[in-house]
Amino acid sequence: MISPPLTKNDFKTDQEVRWCPGCGDYAILNAVQTVFPMLGIPKEKFVVVSGIGCSSRLPYYVNTYGFHSIHGRAPAIATGIKIANPELSVWIGTGDGDSLSIGGNHLIHAMRRNLDVKLLMFNNRIYGLTKGQFSPTSEVGKVTKSTPYGVVDQPFNPIALALGAGATFVARSVDIMSKHLIEVLQRAANHKGFAFVEIYQNCNIFNDGAFDHLVDAGIRDEHLIALEHGKPLKFGKAKDKGIKLNGFKPEVVPLASTPDSELLVWDEHDPSSALPFFVSAMPEGTMPQGIGVFRDVDRPTFDGEMAAQHANVMKKYGAGSLEKLLYEGDTWKVG
């Protein structure tokens, strides 16, 4: 039976989307519904898992299998799902609070294990659902509901954390850059292993404009640098600046006076994560922030290795016999 190719509409549910008008989440949902039908995966083989938060409403709006679980635990739930059925395409929708605050541990463990799931972290630098407390990505000094005198916690750098935890695919995109976002999600989908995608997302109610200084159409080319495999690192509206290594420090140089050969060349497949870490550590303000794919390396997946181990044991010993198992070892007969 040949079924007609899936379309975006196939992934829409009858649920009313209940985000605030103007919320960046709509754009992300749109990208997800655009990418899913492109992947050649039957609709019933997708599972969207989430924790709790505005972002975590995602499963309700994507017409496939979904699990809106409890706060922070989506990666753990997804681990069970993938072990039970490695053939499923499992996606996690989560927030900066859900995944980096209460769920931080499950996140880093799923990353080190290289569980084959795609995690989209809607980073709005705030707890949206609970109405505006600071999150682990909020800036120092920020006044929020719970910090009337300003945040004193240093935020995480999510990309650096993911690299430190050993994630095999790490990327960043922006809610309003829909073409870029769709490309990044496709890349994530095609990666076999844990894909961590940070998405700058505007919460227009509790943290409006958090990323404007980076992503506003007018200025973004000066503040974001698109990472492209095999190419030297260049940015600027006029593509007039590049990044060069000075000792062990990154330096912005004018292309006018710098030959391409002196620029850092992007290599997303480097087995070491030192280079992407180096770029992720470039300070906001003085240096552009990377978008695109920071890292994409092949490593055996957790669920794959587990399945392989099962297959090996099965091959070696055959399907276990319950009779043998119970009756093995030191038994004796009475009567």
Place this chain on the structure above:
Amino acid sequence: MISPPLTKNDFKTDQEVRWCPGCGDYAILNAVQTVFPMLGIPKEKFVVVSGIGCSSRLPYYVNTYGFHSIHGRAPAIATGIKIANPELSVWIGTGDGDSLSIGGNHLIHAMRRNLDVKLLMFNNRIYGLTKGQFSPTSEVGKVTKSTPYGVVDQPFNPIALALGAGATFVARSVDIMSKHLIEVLQRAANHKGFAFVEIYQNCNIFNDGAFDHLVDAGIRDEHLIALEHGKPLKFGKAKDKGIKLNGFKPEVVPLASTPDSELLVWDEHDPSSALPFFVSAMPEGTMPQGIGVFRDVDRPTFDGEMAAQHANVMKKYGAGSLEKLLYEGDTWKVG
């Protein structure tokens, strides 16, 4: 009143030390008891906090205030202690399971906040107390009680994780290298902020010799590289090898044919953690593993900033009056 200087004996308790004979924990305890009296801190101002594990027995053996808490939660308990009294010198004794498995989230959050505590992670790449299951630092393929067919999880690189989480002081030492260990603990003590110290520790019962290939006296100089601030990276029994940057890849080079000026120069104070991450990512096997201080940078501490914020508010508004607080706003009188 001038009290006599403290000695190692002042930090011994009457509790019988209950680790297995030959366990690496003894050497770490010895280093702690050696370093504490050197710090000029009165005995009652120390607090040793721990979770659960063999390593977490540490508080019982150090004669000062101690809290043997629950599994994985030592950094959270320590956060409360430091906020309540920033003058205390708070130390955490923990294991690779306690801090990286169940306690991973508290660990990375304490690091990003730069809580001013010193955390000693006894890394024996195994769960000792529960008798030998693999831990998040166990190698792939390892056969343990819970992995009769070998571990399939990729381990964490604890140094990389700490750097990814933003720790301001990151170091590594070895149980049997007591002089080195004592120096590292002193450096940790002198750091104002979160000090993460990974200590390779031998569990001679459940994972004997886990680090022999790196730390055995005969071979260690070839496999460990001591990081020394301001100096080029050199190692080898005859100090005959160095590390040089090739593009963005580390390379071992013979010093005979390489001038010092071409070597990577160690800078533990670099505000970016890219360099220490780069070194931490050098693969075991083909490259030497760093020991000593990976990173030591100044950043405001969490407890310090919190205290400062309190002081500021107090200065600005004066001590709050309960009368005013209750009676403020819209009140009315009856009768």
Place this chain on the structure above:
Amino acid sequence: MTNETTHKVRSIEQVVIRLAGDSGDGMQITGNEFTKTSAIVGNDLATLPDFPAEIRAPAGTLPGVSGFQIRFASKDIHTPGDDPDILVAMNPAALKVNLPDMRPGKTIIINTAMFVEKELRKALYVKDDGTIINPLNDHSLSNYHVIPVDLNKLALEGTKEFGLSPKESLRCKNFVALGMMYWLYSRPLEPTIAWLRDYFKGDKVNFANANIAAMKTGYNYAETAELFVEQYKIPAAHLPAGTYRNVMGNQAVALAIAAAAKISGVPVFYGSYPITPASDILHQISKYKNYGVYTFQAEDEIAAICSAIGASFAGMIGVTGSSGPGIALKGEAMGLAVMTELPLVIIDVQRGGPSTGLPTKTEQADLLQAVLGRNSEAPMPVVAASSPADCFDRFLEAVRIATKYMTPVVFLSDGYLANGSEPWRLPDIDKLPKIDINFRTERDGFQPYLRDPGTLARVWAKPGTPGLEHRIGGIEKRDGVGSINYDAENHDSMVRLRWRKIYKVADDCAAPLMAGPERGPLLVLGWGSTLGSITSAVEMAHAHKMPIARCHLQQVWPFPSSLGAILSRYDRILIPEMNLGQMWRLVRSEYAVQAYSFAKVQGRPFTTGELFRKIQQTLELPAHGSSHPLDTKLERASEVAADVSGG
């Protein structure tokens, strides 16, 4: 604005009004202003906000409706009222959601501007064939007294002079409605004017003026357009003399936290992770840095409680707060606090469950979790607030018990108390309960598990004190010396000691609130936020000459030592709860008494009416009888019968 009206002003005893609109319509602000003004004119009152569920629904839809109910009266009242006398419906969705609660003959003010196709469609006023229904035009409202007003137009016109955009002008429509209500119930505008002036300061003063103008527009429109047949006056209530303010439960807890630090002289540490409906406590007290209150927003609930335990160890009063799902996460650490015998208050602002449940609705279903929900024998006292203002006293009581007995204490509130409000007669600061805390400093004879023979509390010796170095932890201890101990008999005696310590609180706690005869045919036993409903229903029963009594627990665990005797004096015990019989279980487990359970788990308080009817019915039931909250036996029996007849 003085009230020189020619309208008939009728004096009435009480009114229940409900304001309902879209989440974006400012209903909560409007309700709060009305509340404050009513409080200032001296009415007794009670409020019940009704938030939309955690998500932000699209404007105009049913899930986006936000409501605020106020009851204000010239007499002593205990609840926000069963059903409204008057409803303000700002849009079709608000009408649709709230209409089921309106009894025939009541008044509904409707903002006609919003009853257009687009909005009606969002509110699902649609027939099966897709055509629109307009309730203003069919006969569905014929049983009500409907007052149609174009609030949008009034807002636009009333604020013309301020040069606002239409969108901005429309935002003032809630103040138009408020002005109308102020006229109808003869309330002064001044308090709200003052508040608006204070809220929109500096370059925002234009908004203050626009809203004031909108309010006056509404006020004048109500007067001149002769919308209402009568104008009402609700005289001041005869409240005890004193200074009053209006207070919500979470506010009262926040104030009590500051008070605890001030009274005891020992700082309070609050470790918390945000969760509805507890977060507002964190928000409010994070401003109290100059009161000796330290707040730490932790990475999760486990870190929150552990940090509080650490702070207690280091000599602050550790407090942690959350709601049901977060408290579930704290169970293991609560056991640690039991074992280490450190003072700690665990605030549980209960919400609808299980799991994520109904986060914005109220429930009393964490009682058994609070009392028993931990591994092994880990007893701790539990106190429960019974009204918004009572949160203040109850919280201080929790701190008193925690520090006196060196024990964790659970303080139970719920969503209804947290966001509901009532007038609070402010306490005399000098007469607040004492919280005496003595840190051990004496070296001689020091042992970490040395006890006060009266309270069985162990000493509190904080790090930094010379000579008292010691170690505590979660492993079983030998009493006194506090060393690790695995002996069988020691364990048995320590398990019992920890329980005995908790039972001591039974003799040193708030007495149950009693009303009615000392013995008789029926006792209504309650706890927590049902106090208002139960009191009203009992008063209604008394008005009907039923000789029933009420016993309300403030200390819910251990039971006050007087409770056993009280229960024995009545023929029937009725236990109404917003859960499936948790107090019913606890009372039966402790006293093996028969009791009737009245269980309702609908995310909202009991109505006085339904409780009164239940009391009536119970009086007909056998003395010393019981009913199971689920009545499963009945159900099973009827299923069997069904099988038989059907098969």
Place this chain on the structure above:
Amino acid sequence: MTNETTHKVRSIEQVVIRLAGDSGDGMQITGNEFTKTSAIVGNDLATLPDFPAEIRAPAGTLPGVSGFQIRFASKDIHTPGDDPDILVAMNPAALKVNLPDMRPGKTIIINTAMFVEKELRKALYVKDDGTIINPLNDHSLSNYHVIPVDLNKLALEGTKEFGLSPKESLRCKNFVALGMMYWLYSRPLEPTIAWLRDYFKGDKVNFANANIAAMKTGYNYAETAELFVEQYKIPAAHLPAGTYRNVMGNQAVALAIAAAAKISGVPVFYGSYPITPASDILHQISKYKNYGVYTFQAEDEIAAICSAIGASFAGMIGVTGSSGPGIALKGEAMGLAVMTELPLVIIDVQRGGPSTGLPTKTEQADLLQAVLGRNSEAPMPVVAASSPADCFDRFLEAVRIATKYMTPVVFLSDGYLANGSEPWRLPDIDKLPKIDINFRTERDGFQPYLRDPGTLARVWAKPGTPGLEHRIGGIEKRDGVGSINYDAENHDSMVRLRWRKIYKVADDCAAPLMAGPERGPLLVLGWGSTLGSITSAVEMAHAHKMPIARCHLQQVWPFPSSLGAILSRYDRILIPEMNLGQMWRLVRSEYAVQAYSFAKVQGRPFTTGELFRKIQQTLELPAHGSSHPLDTKLERASEVAADVSGG
């Protein structure tokens, strides 16, 4: 080795022996070998290992003592015995720790080689003035029959020929002791020889031979040195016909996990985080990969249960296991499983608490946590195993309930069951209970909360099934369609529906195990691992002609529907528990009955003797009376009295 002895061989009915030594002395291995051999010769038996607490104490110290008690008999027995008939003490510490349990006149075999100053000092055989006490030389053992043997010397000599180092030779001393015991109780050496040959294979064969030689040395020494006056024979017991093996509780659970996967045809997923005493389940089943058993060692207990929930969602049978502190952490996720109505078994191998407590000791104090320890109304069935072998049946029952009713189920075991062992008559594979699982595949009429009207179970539709795409989660649902729903009435009915579903199990579960008369003066009500002690005590009472009865619950929540009637037929109910009256509370809460609590929290099972005495005493107490596990009222009264007289 045939037994051609000239000694008197006396036939006896039963013996209790205890082997005790340092953790390094191999007492658990020795005990297991003795157990196995006794099983093979057909005795009924029960064992009780006693591990040192979680830490590894230095050799020779009191905390380092490890023990193993075996009772074997020619009759049907239920417990490992109250006190040993014979103790083997490998070192001074072992003697000191175990002597209090020995009654006068009993036999003690002592390894004299270790009773030297250094070792005596480690065992604290020291006077106040610092001088050493040697119990072999003072009169402290004069009430016992002491048999001194130099096991070290025997081990060194017996293994001379194998060229071992002295340290290695000395490691064989436990086998010398084992050989002696084998001779004493006329057991064959062959099974142990076979085991040693299998254990030390290949290049380790030398160790096998050395240990065999050591064992024979002990055997021969016992015979030739005329250590014992008599030699004993314990004939085979009259057990029901069948094939037997010895099984520990954790083993039985592991086997049941494999069986569940095999019987149902649906793989089992086990998500767990190691914790004493549950870890061995993980260890064992991680070998069962070819049985359809998937194990995941998670980063913590929360991830463990969440992964199991995820696996259940995806169509495996999700199981998670831990002990008390770990279960406390799972509370929130257990609520999610309730709300999503997914099958899940939560194994709680209870240990001493609260908090870290006494990790290697047993306790029954997680009962109320299992039944009620979660936020809001989150009911789930609870089954409890009552013997090591019963763990197998009970676990399968838990899986049956979980999958039939689509609900989480708690399976309670404890440290005593986990590590204790008994002979298990192996079940006929064909006669194992059926576990029928039908995944929904039919699209027509599919709704995610569609229910079976009989069980109220919802459908199980796993991801990957075309056309059944749906969303589940922790927010309240509208029944049937499964969409998010915040309505008051819907919530009330869903809360009740989830409870009613659980109560249905009351009619479809294992009946209580009854013994004794159908009505009478006393019923002993028990649950869990106390079955053995209670049965023995009841049998003793029957031997004394007391007409008492026993009721043991296998299904502990909801109570089997027959229980109410059973309780009503006896004048007195006695509830013995290794906690402070948790079942006592639960029974009273459900039935409002009077009951006497017998609470003991000493990290070890009841003795038959103490239970029997309690039964005797209770028969003297008033009919339909109660005693509180803490007797706080008595205590309070006496304290008051003390105050008065003292003041």
